Amino acid sequence: FAFTKASLFLWVLKKDGSSNASPDILPEVLLEVSHPVNLSHTFYGIMFDAGSTGTRIHIYTFIQKDPVELPVLDNEMYHAVKPGLSAYKDKPEEGGNTIRALLKVAKKTVPEDEWKQTPVVLKATAGLRLLPKEKANALLDEVREVFDESPFFVPNNSVSIMNGTNEGVLAWVTVNFLTGHLYAKTRKTVGILDLGGGSTQITFLPKSKKTVFTAPASYIANINMFNHTLQLYTHSYLGNGLVAARLATLGALGADGLDWKVFTSSCLPKKFREDWTFGGITYKVSGIPDGYAGYKLCYYEVMRVVKGIVHQPFEVKGSSIFYAFSYYFDRAVESGLIDGSRGGMVEVRDFKKRAKEVCNKMTKYRPISPFLCMDMTYITCLLKEGFGFKDNTMLQLAKKVNNVETSWALGATFDHFNNLNIH
Known part of the structure; x- marks a missing residue:
């Protein structure tokens, strides 16, 4: 798994030969690809992301141009269904049918003569982590059956619940890989902030030893790349995803008497009242x-969900750029903070300013989502009071980089083909 600087950039070169590599290294990249290459062989990888609010399939096409170099990521086919597997906790067969439907997309994308050697892998995240063990296992067993009857290659341990550390690390690998920051001996990488429905992750490569020394031991992960070990700061907060945080804010997380209790919040429009379902459980909220x-x-209400729970890493008060995606991106689009087709750079203070506007004009934003005030306030609180970011910290909000989804799925596929040995 030895890389040269230029060989890794072959990964991020697109079909048209354009690159998102920084200008100072572009000549080296162009030099590398200007030699005639034999397009030796194309291969595929199928990665299912079973999240708390939906199941997504990522089908990656790779081209191996040279047996000793890294393959090039040619493209990604992406498709998603809702709700997530956890909503089928009492009907695992129906959960299995959602996987069957997505595998049909894979059959259309991957040529038939490649099916037998194309690995299919499913990793579940917070939605299944939050379920009782036997219910989660019943769902996973159902997925295994669906995989076994499919024509694709099913590796050992192809269906599993991913631990939160790997979720953060592999999302970091994806984003740094797609932005061209992953090459030997670099210290110039970007941090990632991923906000799912059930959990949230922060991962970055610390520049300061103090960050490592002052962090809880379990927050430092080693990853084997370029024949040497990178030490990352990473943590996944289960129960601090956007949707789980709504429940916690409402005081509904783990509550009983759901048939008659109504959970209220000053984050919701005064006249709002409806049944709301998450993870197969229905809550009355108003x-x-x-x-x-x-x-x-x-803000006072959501503060209880964040304060004292989220560790503040020593160096996030610095000027590093963080890529923020998933619900950070979605809510920024819904509240008009960024353009949905382009994404964009914002400062932490922009979330705060927009959260105030949304909360103080709830009736205006209610048609978009009655939860928008709560969600935007939670994001603001998580960034400021939770992680401790300064108002002027820059966040790059992105759904895709180079036309590939920003999620842990590419990193996990990468890990499948080249063992990154995360521990």
Whole structure:
């Protein structure tokens, strides 16, 4: 698994030969690809991301141009279905059918003569981590059956619940790989912030030893790349994903008496009241009809979900750039903070400013989502009070980089073909 600087950039060169590599290394890249190459062989990888709010399939096409070099990522086919597997906790067969439907997409994408050697892997995240063990296992067993009857190659341990550390590390690998930051001996990488439905991750390569020394031991992960070990700061907070945080804010997480209890919040429009389902459980939620609503009160409510729970790494107060995706991106688009087709750079203070606007004009934003005030306030609180980011920290909000989804799925496929030995 030895790389040269240029060989890794072959990974991020697109079909048209364009690159997102930084200008100072582009001549080296162009030099590398200007030699005639034999397009020796194309291969595929299928990665299922079974999240708390949906199941996604990523089908990657790789081209191996040279047996000793890294393959090039040619393209990605992406498809998603809702709800997530955890919603089928009492009907595992129906959960299995959602996987069957997605495998049909894979059969159309991967040529038939490649099916037998194309690995199919499913990794589940917080939705299944939050379920009782026997219910999660029943769902995983169902997926294994679906895989076994498929024409694709099923590796050992192809269906599993991924631990949160790997989720953060592999998302970091994906983003740094796609942005061209992953090459030998670099210290110039970007951090990642991933906000799912059930959990949230932060991962970055520390520049300061103090970050490593002051972090809880389990927050430092070693990853084997370029024949040497990178030490990453990474943690996954289970229960601090956006949707789980709504439940925690409402006081509904783990509550009983769901048939008759109504969970209220000043983060919701005063006249709002409806049944809301997450993970196959239905909750009655409402605003406070004769009370107050708005940003200040809402901030106070969501603070309890964050304060003292999220560790503040020593160096996030610095000027590093973080890529933020999943619900960070979705809510920024819904609240009008960024353009959905382009993404964009924002500062942490922009989330705060927009959260205030949304919360103080809830009726205007209610058609988009009655939860938008709560969600935007939670994101603001998580970034500021949780991770400890400064108001002027820059966040690059992106759904895709070079037309590939920003998620842990590419990193996990990469790990499948080249053991990264994360520990």
